[in-house]
Amino acid sequence: MKQSATFIPTLRETPADAEVKSHQLLLRAGFIRQNTSGIYSFLPLGKRVLDKVEKIIREEMENAGSVEVFLPAMQQAELWQETGRWYSYGDELMRLKDRNGREFALGATHEEVITDLLRDEIKSYKKLPLNLYQIQSKFRDEKRPRFGLLRGREFLMKDAYSFHSTTESLDETYDVMMQAYKNIFTRLGLDFRMVIADSGAIGGKDNHEFMVLSDIGEDTIAYSDTSSYAANIEMAQVNIEYSVPDITAEEMEKVETPDQKKIAEVAEFFGTDAENCIKTLVFKADEEFVVVLSRGDHEVNDVKVKHATDAKVVEMATPEEVKELIGCEIGSIGPVALPENIRVIADNAVKTIVNGIAGANEPGYHYKNVTPEQDFQVEKYADLRFIKEGDPSPDGQGTIRFAEGIEVGHIFKLGTRYSEDMKATILNDQGRAVPYIMGCYGIGVSRVVAAVAEQFNDDDGFTWPAVAAPYDVHVVPVNMKDDVQRETAAEIYTLLKSKRFEVLMDDRNERAGVKFADADLIGLPVRITVGKKAADGILEVKIRSTGETFEWKQEELLEQLEQVFQN
Numbered sequence: 341m342k343q344s345a346t347f348i349p350t351l352r353e354t355p356a357d358a359e360v361k362s363h364q365l366l367l368r369a370g371f372i373r374q375n376t377s378g379i380y381s382f383l384p385l386g387k388r389v390l391d392k393v394e395k396i397i398r399e400e401m402e403n404a405g406s407v408e409v410f411l412p413a414m415q416q417a418e419l420w421q422e423t424g425r426w427y428s429y430g431d432e433l434m435r436l437k438d439r440n441g442r443e444f445a446l447g448a449t450h451e452e453v454i455t456d457l458l459r460d461e462i463k464s465y466k467k468l469p470l471n472l473y474q475i476q477s478k479f480r481d482e483k484r485p486r487f488g489l490l491r492g493r494e495f496l497m498k499d500a501y502s503f504h505s506t507t508e509s510l511d512e513t514y515d516v517m518m519q520a521y522k523n524i525f526t527r528l529g530l531d532f533r534m535v536i537a538d539s540g541a542i543g544g545k546d547n548h549e550f551m552v553l554s555d556i557g558e559d560t561i562a563y564s565d566t567s568s569y570a571a572n573i574e575m576a577q578v579n580i581e582y583s584v585p586d587i588t589a590e591e592m593e594k595v596e597t598p599d600q601k602k603i604a605e606v607a608e609f610f611g612t613d614a615e616n617c618i619k620t621l622v623f624k625a626d627e628e629f630v631v632v633l634s635r636g637d638h639e640v641n642d643v644k645v646k647h648a649t650d651a652k653v654v655e656m657a658t659p660e661e662v663k664e665l666i667g668c669e670i671g672s673i674g675p676v677a678l679p680e681n682i683r684v685i686a687d688n689a690v691k692t693i694v695n696g697i698a699g700a701n702e703p704g705y706h707y708k709n710v711t712p713e714q715d716f717q718v719e720k721y722a723d724l725r726f727i728k729e730g731d732p733s734p735d736g737q738g739t740i741r742f743a744e745g746i747e748v749g750h751i752f753k754l755g756t757r758y759s760e761d762m763k764a765t766i767l768n769d770q771g772r773a774v775p776y777i778m779g780c781y782g783i784g785v786s787r788v789v790a791a792v793a794e795q796f797n798d799d800d801g802f803t804w805p806a807v808a809a810p811y812d813v814h815v816v817p818v819n820m821k822d823d824v825q826r827e828t829a830a831e832i833y834t835l836l837k838s839k840r841f842e843v844l845m846d847d848r849n850e851r852a853g854v855k856f857a858d859a860d861l862i863g864l865p866v867r868i869t870v871g872k873k874a875a876d877g878i879l880e881v882k883i884r885s886t887g888e889t890f891e892w893k894q895e896e897l898l899e900q901l902e903q904v905f906q907n
């Protein structure tokens with residue numbers, strides 16, 4: 341492609357409202373343009389990267405036995421009403437009306453649509469398993485779109501759905517798709533981790549996210565520094581065998597603590613530390629109050645409280661509710677002598693406290709020498725706290741570290757959540773009508789483009805890996821007015837294209853400095869400069885990712901390039 345014939349509007353300046361490197365460079369190098377908040381156009385170079393990412397995804401979906409379809413973005417409201425999601429999703433779900441006033445959703449995801457498609461077609465277990473995918477724009481009216489393609493309101497997703505008559509069959513497909521995801525992100529050269537994730541609102545039991553490690557990632561993952569263990573911070577279990585220390589429990593004593601409110605102040609007042617204090621919180625688990633205890637130096641993880649209470653919704657009780665329930669402010673509550681009927685659960689680490697400090701359920705007072713089971717009862721101990729850096733990895737191998745990640749993929753075992761609601765059943769091998777068992781598997785395709793852009797760049801611009809680069813080679817004739825340079829460049833351009841290299845040639849009448857700066861910004865893997873030395877058959881070559889430069893004889897060009905692109 342000749343640059344005089346394409347559309348690559350590079351910018352000198354960094355656009356003010358672009359906060360992260362990938363967004364800045366995608367704008368400056370003329371890959372994308374924003375139409376409005378969270379909505380982007382892919383310009384020619386951006387579209388070519390998108391296509392390369394899609395190509396890898398299609399190959400791996402094909403290998404995994406997933407078959408491509410293309411579903412409508414316009415989804416009749418009735419489908420979402422069948423699953424209740426028309427009502428449970430709020431402003432994030434884009435809704436519109438057709439000319440007859442009928443309501444539609446703009447597809448944020450396609451569980452309803454694909455289940456509706458299959459329930460009319462698949463009636464026997466003999467037709468399963470089936471694994472279908474599409475690559476399609478999704479619409480989600482994010483409250484705060486940001487970071488360019490990383491969190492948009494219209495974005496490209498590969499979403500696959502699998503259908504099974506047995507859980508074993510789902511497990512098999514799930515593992516095959518998991519491997520396909522690892523292949524995709526590995527082939528793209530992304531530094532990713534597969535993490536155990538919380539099923540969140542979508543339900544289902546197993547699910548895993550694929551996170552590209554990045555300081556600008558919005559998710560925190562806890563991973564082992566020696567094994568492959570990694571989990572979303574909400575899900576990382578704390579697997580520590582706590583033992584009760586062998587010290588004598590003393591008589592509990594109420595002490596006046598007029599000015600000490602925070603755990604740190606109270607600990608200091610008693611000349612001890614947060615580990616020896618009991619933090620008392622009150623949650624509402626599906627409308628039932630639950631007192632949750634943790635060690636003073638730990639944070640309670642509400643997702644784990646939800647799992648421990650088997651509740652659908654868990655939230656902190658309000659100060660008024662606490663006052664009503666226990667009779668004092670949040671800052672003074674403790675586990676001793678609580679009203680009889682209140683449930684008390686505690687994080688496992690609490691059992692290690694002997695002669696600890698706790699609120700006295702009376703403003704301005706605390707108890708010292710508080711010991712679990714002696715001074716208060718606990719209904720059950722469970723893993724209720726957030727894991728911390730330095731904790732042992734739950735798989736027993738290594739120590740936990742934290743990292744930020746960009747979620748680029750998420751795979752779920754859905755179970756029958758959608759097929760039940762939508763009465764999508766098959767006759768099983770006993771002739772009974774049963775809802776099919778489903779899995780779903782998403783990749784944020786446009787988000788992957790941004791994740792690759794985020795990982796592959798330097799101070800001068802992009803350093804695209806060959807697998808994702810818009811073109812393989814950038815041919816840059818320095819002076820288009822010089823016959824030798826212009827003709828040599830044209831010769832090389834034709835030769836390389838004939839050998840199936842993807843070539844971009846900068847045939848603009850621009851100064852050398854502008855051409856080199858744009859070439860570095862666009863960041864193709866190899867730049868071939870056709871300058872003065874072309875008259876002696878010498879080409880100046882630059883490997884963009886390493887910055888190395890070479891002089892190649894023109895007649896060696898093909899074999900040298902083959903060398904560069906094969907490794």
Ligand code: 9G3
Nearest residue numbers: 429432433448449480499542780781782
């Ligand atoms: C909505 C809106 C936003 C949403 C959803 C629905 C996330 C929604 C979860 C999924 C699960 C999987 C298939 C591909 C892989 C992910 N945000 N999710 O269902 F209406 Cl507005 O999308 N879907």
